[in-house]
Amino acid sequence: MTIPRADMRLGAFLLAAAGGVGTAFAQSPPATIDQCRGIAKDMERLACYDAFTGRAGDDRREPASSVAAESAAASAAAPADSVVAAPAALSMIDESWGFDPSSAPYEIRFHRANYVLFGRYSDNVNSAPFSPLFQSAGGDQNDLSNTEAKFQFSFKARLWATDDRRWGVWAAYTQQSQWQLYNSDVSRAFRDTNYMPELFVSYKPAIDLGGGFNWNLLSAGFNHQSNGRSDVLSRSWNRLFAEVGVERDSLALSAKAWYRLPEDAGTDDNPDITDYYGHGEISALYRWRGNSFAAMARGNLSTGKGAVQLGWFSPPILGPLRGYVQVFSGYGETLIDYNWKQNTIGVGIALSDGF
Template identity: 25%
Template sequence: MKQSFFTIVSFLFIVFTASEVNSQSYTKQELRDSIAKLPYFSIHKDNYFITGVPTNKTINKNTANAKYQISFKQILTRSRLPLDTYLFMTYTQRSFWNIYKESFPFSDINFNPSIALGKAFFDKNDKLKGIANLSFEHESNGRDSIFSRSWNRLSLEYTTNVAKNTIGRFKVWVPFGYKEGNPDLLEYTGLGQINLSHIIKPDKFFFDVRVRKGLNFDLKGSIRTRVYFNPFDNNISNQYLMLEWFLGQAEGMLNYKQSQSMIRIGYVIRTNEFRWLGGK
């Protein structure tokens, strides 16, 4: 995992310095007008169906699989709440599907609902600097007995531009209600994550990496890298092909201790939840 980490860092340096996009930041009023036009129901995280194979074990019908995710967001109020915040709820479901085995069984299904407050931050010139979300989240696999996995967390996430054409999402959480069924979960998920998304070519080519580090001084954690490519001339639906490499532990709740190195490819409807930070 250490060698792979340095490979990814080197690639990130090349990608993050290889493109250029000119844009202007939203003002406070422009952002409010844009939010007022949003549909109440929209995509939250990426919605995708991808399939692939492991790189750290023999490839066969038991190790190859598919993964898909459904994620949406419902705005509960557009009227400004105290501290100029707005309230919304989200739901994300991520499933691991053994489509190459007989009867096509699901090996794990993870459910992640949340309710959150969002707030935008501006500089002294009323230009958008970042967006913060304070969330109460629950995540579980919906099973019982020895197969039950669940945890709750109070999460704080801040999204902002960290470099030219690069959006960073920094998330920390205070976990609770996890010690029955998965008491050592934090050794694999840690107390937060960093997500960097870089525009290589607008509406055509993106690169994304997410890093988690477990609590202990070892290599437990995960690195998830994604490359998005739009092969279509007209992309009004935000549709892409996605290549994903997941390396580490806790990709799913059930076998969170198991080390994985999976490369998958497939179709994604990419989220544009923080498109305002890309400018006008």
């Protein structure tokens, strides 16, 4: 609060006047206390008592100039003391992985992208795995439609974290489905659904790599992926993996490597799956003016087979919902298609972009 100049001048005058009266009595103190009782003015009577008891008015009062200066200094300092610094914005990786020390130790977050493609078109639909089933039912092996729906939901839950949140243990689950929604000939059946539970450890190295890039993620763990089918339609594999993530402003880059755990040759549904999926993948996400642009590439250099996926997430159009376009080219869009090459494009909505 600012003290008005008039009040400051009045206070200084009164203090100076009291000091002057006190000084006068200090120079010739009263002989008896009765002399003080007879003084009509309050300030002069108080100064008389002080002089008689040996307490000088100047000793117990600060000069008016000091009071005014301290008041002005306090007024000037008050606004600065009341300013609260705005919290620093979290990076993409910090926000996605809960590395903020103020985040809850146990929480559930989005993991991979969450979306629904109302329409997804393939230029080369894979009917081969279903041929024995179609033939035994007396149907056409080409009964599958090129157009279907596709959706994915993915989340992770932190089970434990250090006080600074740099270390964490997570469990995650991702499910992706291809649905012949517009194909009444096959009773609008789900063509394939992939289930992927994971368990992993995350760590924030927080290392400046130069050029504006920071190494903010290191994770390692185990995942199982299968389609829950039997006989000729069964697909599954188990992997150990490690992932690193770096970022700069609105750009995040990640690289993941995996090792497939061996299975018994007699029960392995897809012994050559790494010929098509390879041993790792690289991903990128860039955010610009509310848009998100995603890219993923994986493959096996020795076989020359792999896949590329691109995605565009629009700014929010209704609450958290965003428009989403996905393009895929290569092998293994889903486990049933792990050794099948196709080009697809889909349009729908998304809740998260993978970060």
